[in-house]
Amino acid sequence: MDLTWFVSLLLAFIISSFIYSTWNSIYRGRNLPPGPTPLPIIGNVLHIKRGEMVKSLMELRDKYGSIYTVYFGHYPIVVLCGYDAVKEALIDRAEDFGARGRLPTLDQFIKGYGVVFGNGSRWKDLRRFSITVLRNFGMGKKTIEERIQEEVFYLKAEIRLQKEQYIDPTRFLVQAVSNVICSIVFGNRFEYSNDSFQKLLTMFSVVFEDMSSSYGQLLDMLPTLMSYVPGPHKRINKSMKRLTDFISEQIKINEESFDPNSPRNFIDCFLTKHKQEKDNPNFDRNNMVFTILNMFFAGTETVSSTLRHAFMILMKYPEVQAKLHQEIDRVIGDSRVPNIEDRSNMPYTDAVIHEIQRFSDILPLNAPHATTRDVTFKGYTIPKGTDVYPLLCSVLRDPTKLASPTKFDPNNFLDDKGCFKKNEAYMPFSAGKRVCLGEGLARMELFIFLTTILQHFKFVPEKTFTEEDIRPVMAGFANLPKFYRMSFVPRV
Ligand code: HEM
Structure with missing residues (x-):
């Protein structure tokens, strides 16, 4: 040389x-929690294995403990792991950690409109309004429970039409669950045979898949750089535009027959609010469109994927499925429709549904939070506006709260007498000020959908499942179950 x-x-x-x-x-020099040293420009991107954001963050926890910092580009992200840290931030210090953090995969299109990505007074107004409407105030004659029961009636009929053939249940489940939201928001449902509605729904799944893909994960970490790179993440904005166009169209149709004296659905309630609070920009058109989009987005893929996980788990453990059948036969019988009051008489079913949600861990990273002011937390100083990831996967599998954190085991929610037992590790809907506002609706849907389908059918897999098959993939934003086919064999 x-x-x-x-x-x-x-x-x-x-x-x-x-x-x-x-x-x-x-x-x-900053008094942020410790973490791996970031590189200029890219931060800690090299510490996140390609397409394995959740696993990588969990590995960093093993090294740095229950609170640490990683940098996505030059943005610090404070990561919270385990029940104690997450509970302390989201519940005990709810106000300090209650803002919504950045999610570049969606922010670029949503721009802070609507309840999920809103902050400050916009978020407060839209959250209060949405909760009130979802509690059935001023929303026409049908209760939300009746809307779910009506939909599961159609789902049952559709399943029967398949005549025990092996099918992928995804399409029916997504349609049925989104029809519940349609019924609440638009006041009507769509036929399962409606092709254009079907195509639209696949947009939601595509967005979830694109967000969870390795490109989506890179986009969340390095938004500026990734805006120049081709890949599936480029589809996200296009899919979102089609979804908002559909919603705007439905709002227009609804407006034509709007009567302020008899609100029929969520849109009517929003239009009334808009008229009552003319000068409040939080109830403008954009916030209406995006809050409705939020309900579809947050309420369709989450519930339908949980049901897909549920079917798979119940086929892997036929003895659990058999015990559910027994409890349903004993408490409900075969001649009436299950209702939400049955839940308190069905501890085993309740425990199994809790365990399905815990085990399938639909949103392992949670939605990103941010600090609302400069916060001193566990001896560290977290400046106002810093992104915080309270990892739900680390709570749902917290070994200090569960006897079998990594295995599917309904006993996690049952006491020695077979009664339902709460467990603090059950946090699939997150906690605190930003806790999922559709929790009540989602839990009602899971109970009524599952019990009604099990009342009428036995689930039979095309191929036997291994423990590995049913384990959540833990890649990125959403834990989507693996593809499978099954047969619904009539019981009654
Ligand atoms: C199994 C089903 C569901 C799961 C596991 C789930 C989970 C979650 C989680 C983890 C969050 C983030 C909470 C946080 O930021 O701390 C969230 C927020 C949200 N969810 Fe759900 N969700 C489900 C169903 C639904 C349904 C059916 C709706 C329909 C109304 C819905 C509407 C929302 C909304 C609007 C937010 C934003 C709340 C806010 O920012 O104030 N979710 N959900």
Whole structure:
């Protein structure tokens, strides 16, 4: 090696060591929780294995403990792991950790409109309004429970039409669950044979898949850089545009027959609110469209994927399925429709549904939070507006709260006498000020859908499932179950 080469190499080494140590000291200088040293521009992206955001964050927890910092580009993210840290932030310090953090995969289109991504007074107004409407105030004659029972009636009929053939249940489940939201929001449902509605629904699944893909994960970490890179993440905005166009169209149709004296659905209630609070921009058109989009987005894929996980788990453990059949036969019988009051008489079913939700861990990363002010937490200083990830996967599998954290076991929610037993690790809907506002609706749907389908059918798999098959994939934003086919064999 000639001397010039040697000197250049030495210089390059000295300069990069200098940049690295200055960088390091800048980051260490902040009193944020510890974490791996970030690199200039890309932060800790190299610490996140491609397409394995959840696993990588859990591995960093093993090294840095229950609270640590990672950098996505130059943005610090404070990661909270385990029941104690998540509970302390989201429940005990709810106000401090109650803002919504960045989610670049969706932010670029949603721009802070609507309840899920709203902050400040916009979020407060839209959340209060949505909760009131979902509690059935002023929404026409049908209760939400009746809307669910009506939909499961159609779902049952559709399943019967398949005549015990092996099918992928995804399409029916997504349609049925989104029809419940349609019934609440638009006041009507769509036929399962309606092709254009079907195509629209696949948009939701596509967005969830694209967000959870390795490209989606990179986009969340390095939004500016990824905006120049081709890949499936580029589809997200297009899919979102089609979804908002559909919602705007439905709002227009609804408006034509709007009568403020007899509100029929969520849109009518929003239109009334808009008229009552003319000068309040929180109830403008954009917030209406995006709050409705939020309900579909948050309420369709989550519930339908949980049901798909549920079917798979019940086929893997036929003895659990048999015990559910027994309890349904004993408490409900075969001649009436299950209702939500049955739940308190069905501890085994209740425990199994809790365990399905815990085990399938639909949103392992939670939705991102942010601090509302400068916060001192566990001796660290987290500046206002810092993104915080309270990892639900780490709560749902917290070994300090569960006897069998990694195995599917309904006993996690049963006492020695077979009565239902609460467990603090059950946090699939998150907790605190931002807790899922559709929790009541989702739990009612899961109970009525599952008990009604099990009342009428036995689930038979096309192929036997292994423990590995039923384990959540833990890739990115959403835990979608693996593809499978099954047969619904009539019982009554
Ligand atoms: C099994 C089903 C569901 C699960 C596991 C689930 C889970 C979650 C989680 C983890 C969050 C984030 C909470 C946080 O930021 O701390 C959330 C928020 C939300 N969910 Fe759900 N959800 C489900 C069903 C639904 C349904 C059916 C709706 C329909 C109305 C819904 C509407 C929302 C909304 C609007 C938010 C945002 C709340 C806010 O920012 O204030 N979710 N959900």
